[in-house]
Amino acid sequence: xxxxxxxxxxxxxxxxxxxxxxxxxxxxxxxxxxxxxxxxxxxxxxxxxxxxxxxxxxxxxxxxxxxxxxxxxxxxxxxxxxxxxxxxxxxxxxxxxxxxxxxxxxxxxxxxxxxxxxxxxxxxxxxxxxxxxxxxxxxxxxxxxxxxxxxxxxxxxxxxxxxxxxxxxxxxxxxxxxxxxxxxxxxxxxxxxxxxxxxxxxxxxxxxxxxxxxxxxxxxxxxxxxxxxxxxxxxxxxxxxxxxxxxxxxxxxxxxxxxxxxxxxxxxxxxxxxxxxxxxxxxxxxxxxxxxxxxxxxxxxxxxxxxxxxxxxxxxxxxxxxxxxxxxxxxxxxxxxxxxxxxxxxxxxxxxxxxxxxxxxxxxxxxxxxxxxxxxxxxxxxxxxxxxxxxxxxxxxx
Amino acid sequence: xxxxxxxxxxxxxxxxxxxxxxxxxxxxxxxxxxxxxxxxxxxxxxxxxxxxxxxxxxxxxxxxxxxxxxxxxxxxxxxxxxxxxxxxxxxxxxxxxxxxxxxxxxxxxxxxxxxxxxxxxxxxxxxxxxxxxxxxxxxxxxxxxxxxxxxxxxxxxxxxxxxxxxxxxxxxxxxxxxxxxxxxxxxxxxxxxxxxxxxxxxxxxxxxxxxxxxxxxxxxxxxxxxxxxxxxxxxxxxxxxxxxxxxxxxxxxxxxxxxxxxxxxxxxxxxxxxxxxxxxxxxxxxxxxxxxxxxxxxxxxxxxxxxxxxxxxxxxxxxxxxxxxxxxxxxxxxxxxxxxxxxxxxxxxxxxxxxxxxxxxxxxxxxxxxxxxxxxxxxxxxxxxxxxxxxxxxxxxxxx
Numbered sequence: 001x002x003x004x005x006x007x008x009x010x011x012x013x014x015x016x017x018x019x020x021x022x023x024x025x026x027x028x029x030x031x032x033x034x035x036x037x038x039x040x041x042x043x044x045x046x047x048x049x050x051x052x053x054x055x056x057x058x059x060x061x062x063x064x065x066x067x068x069x070x071x072x073x074x075x076x077x078x079x080x081x082x083x084x085x086x087x088x089x090x091x092x093x094x095x096x097x098x099x100x101x102x103x104x105x106x107x108x109x110x111x112x113x114x115x116x117x118x119x120x121x122x123x124x125x126x127x128x129x130x131x132x133x134x135x136x137x138x139x140x141x142x143x144x145x146x147x148x149x150x151x152x153x154x155x156x157x158x159x160x161x162x163x164x165x166x167x168x169x170x171x172x173x174x175x176x177x178x179x180x181x182x183x184x185x186x187x188x189x190x191x192x193x194x195x196x197x198x199x200x201x202x203x204x205x206x207x208x209x210x211x212x213x214x215x216x217x218x219x220x221x222x223x224x225x226x227x228x229x230x231x232x233x234x235x236x237x238x239x240x241x242x243x244x245x246x247x248x249x250x251x252x253x254x255x256x257x258x259x260x261x262x263x264x265x266x267x268x269x270x271x272x273x274x275x276x277x278x279x280x281x282x283x284x285x286x287x288x289x290x291x292x293x294x295x296x297x298x299x300x301x302x303x304x305x306x307x308x309x310x311x312x313x314x315x316x317x318x319x320x321x322x323x324x325x326x327x328x329x330x331x332x333x334x335x336x337x338x339x340x341x342x343x344x345x346x347x348x349x350x351x352x353x354x355x356x357x358x359x360x361x362x363x364x365x366x367x368x369x370x371x372x373x374x375x376x377x378x379x380x381x382x383x384x385x386x387x388x389x390x391x392x393x394x395x396x397x398x
Numbered sequence: 399x400x401x402x403x404x405x406x407x408x409x410x411x412x413x414x415x416x417x418x419x420x421x422x423x424x425x426x427x428x429x430x431x432x433x434x435x436x437x438x439x440x441x442x443x444x445x446x447x448x449x450x451x452x453x454x455x456x457x458x459x460x461x462x463x464x465x466x467x468x469x470x471x472x473x474x475x476x477x478x479x480x481x482x483x484x485x486x487x488x489x490x491x492x493x494x495x496x497x498x499x500x501x502x503x504x505x506x507x508x509x510x511x512x513x514x515x516x517x518x519x520x521x522x523x524x525x526x527x528x529x530x531x532x533x534x535x536x537x538x539x540x541x542x543x544x545x546x547x548x549x550x551x552x553x554x555x556x557x558x559x560x561x562x563x564x565x566x567x568x569x570x571x572x573x574x575x576x577x578x579x580x581x582x583x584x585x586x587x588x589x590x591x592x593x594x595x596x597x598x599x600x601x602x603x604x605x606x607x608x609x610x611x612x613x614x615x616x617x618x619x620x621x622x623x624x625x626x627x628x629x630x631x632x633x634x635x636x637x638x639x640x641x642x643x644x645x646x647x648x649x650x651x652x653x654x655x656x657x658x659x660x661x662x663x664x665x666x667x668x669x670x671x672x673x674x675x676x677x678x679x680x681x682x683x684x685x686x687x688x689x690x691x692x693x694x695x696x697x698x699x700x701x702x703x704x705x706x707x708x709x710x711x712x713x714x715x716x717x718x719x720x721x722x723x724x725x726x727x728x729x730x731x732x733x734x735x736x737x738x739x740x741x742x743x744x745x746x747x748x749x750x751x752x753x754x755x756x757x758x759x760x761x762x763x764x765x766x767x768x769x770x771x772x773x774x775x776x777x778x779x780x781x782x783x784x785x786x787x788x789x790x791x792x793x794x795x796x797x798x
Contacts, residue, residue, distance in 0.1 A: 280546055
């Protein structure tokens with residue numbers, strides 16, 4: 001018996017460092033975050049005229065074929081609805097991606113975004129793209145579709161496979177990056193324009209890819225940013241210089257702050273007694289309005305109402321400030337008939353994302369926040385059922 | 399020769415990096431209901447998650463030819479239709495008719511990105527001014543389903559939603575509405591806070607069964623737990639030893655599983671995770687270097703002590719499934735899950751122990767038998783301890 005021990009000990013001693021080094025070799029290397037380019041729409045020319053200028057500047061950098069790919073007719077409803085949460089490998093977007101642009105074109109494209117989005121909105125968009133880049137380079141992505149047929153049926157779900165409280169072992173045995181890299185990454189985000197950029201006639205800018213769908217409709221001096229979808233996976237990542245980034249951090253943290261600020265009676269109304277597993281009005285649900293539930297904002301005090309508006313502005317404030325201000329006024333006007341509903345655990349550790357779904361629904365507003373099943377994976381949806389795609393502004397109701 | 403084979407076995411075990419322990423299969427089924435005066439529209443959007451896509455595809459593509467033919471689509475839509483039930487005012491069920499369907503390609507389904515959309519319609523018999531109650535139940539693929547049910551704001555301004563009620567997992571949905579006469583104010587559209595919440599029948603047996611299978615699945619994909627159990631089995635010389643050790647382990651983990659699931663105890667994953675991995679290494683090393691102690695009281699104490707942490711680990715997976723459950727249902731869920739976990743343990747434990755016994759019987763005399771036993775124990779435990787160290791390092795380096 002004793003004679004076996006040295007051999008066993010030897011095998012342990014030999015194999016352990018080997019296994020550890022293999023494990024360390026495949027740990028994710030976060031990429032450097034892009035420097036956010038400077039913003040800021042200066043106030044004097046109208047917001048739309050600036051948008052038109054930037055859009056035309058971008059189109060001018062493209063050649064004939066590219067321009068033909070990017071431009072769509074304003075009444076092209078198929079392209080209008082061609083946005084999604086899913087990676088572009090499976091739900092192809094129209095337009096052209098950053099991947100297929102030259103450096104100059106990419107710069108003009110990003111300049112267009114900084115004009116139509118607020119600084120905070122632009123930063124959020126960049127962070128979401130960066131998160132997709134981290135996801136692409138990490139060990140946690142699922143195997144490339146169609147390449148790994150000999151894997152277990154389906155393979156593990158996307159992203160971190162951690163048990164939420166336990167941080168269980170990540171899926172191993174996958175090639176980092178590799179051919180699967182074509183499915184994710186910060187350059188697989190697409191621009192498309194419907195109609196012709198104009199200060200008077202309506203036109204639309206779409207920008208999106210995995211976990212992002214910005215649908216911006218310009219009608220004269222109005223800019224409508226609904227429906228817009230934001231998501232992130234990983235929803236927390238670290239940049240090369242050690243900064244922790246959470247693209248949807250405020251959406252999570254401010255919601256918990258609001259919930260915590262409610263008194264017991266309010267909270268009992270807000271918290272739904274059933275589980276909501278995912279977005280109800282995600283892609284494919286244009287034009288639908290569901291029955292509101294939860295706590296009505298008319299029952300909130302001033303401070304709580306301010307917190308609710310601050311939370312709503314995380315979505316409404318993605319658009320540039322001029323457009324966002326008008327939007328927030330509209331939302332404030334309907335605040336008394338706005339409902340806040342929560343489903344799931346009501347507490348969270350600092351710096352983490354909660355596991356709860358929540359919804360804010362008003363006469364001109366639907367916001368949904370839906371954590372996905374894996375940790376660090378969130379989908380959100382922002383709509384205005386009365387004016388998605390600026391429809392009410394283009395063809396006002398008779 | 400035997401040593402070399404055994405070493406190979408160790409290398410193989412050390413190489414094993416399981417794919418995704420602790421994932422849970424989900425089949426998202428989202429229903430939206432549109433109420434009109436004389437009929438009801440129901441749209442179901444079904445999205446099998448990537449981990450269940452394979453099994454769902456097998457039931458969709460019955461002939462396995464890689465495409466979902468029209469006949470297969472109709473068959474599946476019919477299968478879903480039969481798993482739904484719709485009753486009005488408690489009397490007689492309404493018949494659902496398939497109006498349209500759309501199916502994605504098999505590649506999309508395999509990727510967890512396939513949305514199957516089925517639209518049904520049902521006639522509503524004419525009603526008076528009284529509030530009508532519609533009850534909708536979805537039993538399709540209950541074990542892996544995540545249900546969503548929502549009622550759209552009725553297009554007809556004469557129809558008013560009075561109240562909605564759902565079971566915890568939304569498998570059962572109840573809608574109270576009026577189709578004529580004066581409308582009750584919209585503020586009662588959600589169940590008022592002061593009214594006692596009438597829980598819809600919690601259907602405890604299905605809850606127990608659902609969580610039983612969750613428990614089984616949790617164990618069978620929980621490679622760290624399986625390694626620990628295997629190490630316990632390797633250290634047990636007789637069936638009685640095994641029973642004692644497993645009982646100690648079971649008592650401990652059931653205790654902490656229940657306490658943690660009821661939120662009476664909370665220990666951070668950063669503590670639990672490395673301890674579980676350390677438990678694997680400890681027990682495996684004890685098997686190799688102190689095999690005599692592996693049969694004694696110290697082994698029972700170790701099994702109990704580490705069992706406490708394994709239980710906390712199980713609770714993590716269980717809590718995800720259980721948030722906002724009513725207390726009565728929670729207890730059934732915990733019970734079901736615990737039984738499932740035990741059943742899962744036995745599924746691994748018994749065959750392993752039987753295999754070891756059988757291997758022992760292949761040797762004629764006691765001496766070679768004893769040698770075989772110790773070789774199996776040593777190399778098996780060596781492999782397990784390597785895997786344990788791997789998990790330990792992962793647990794320490796994972797940002798939690």
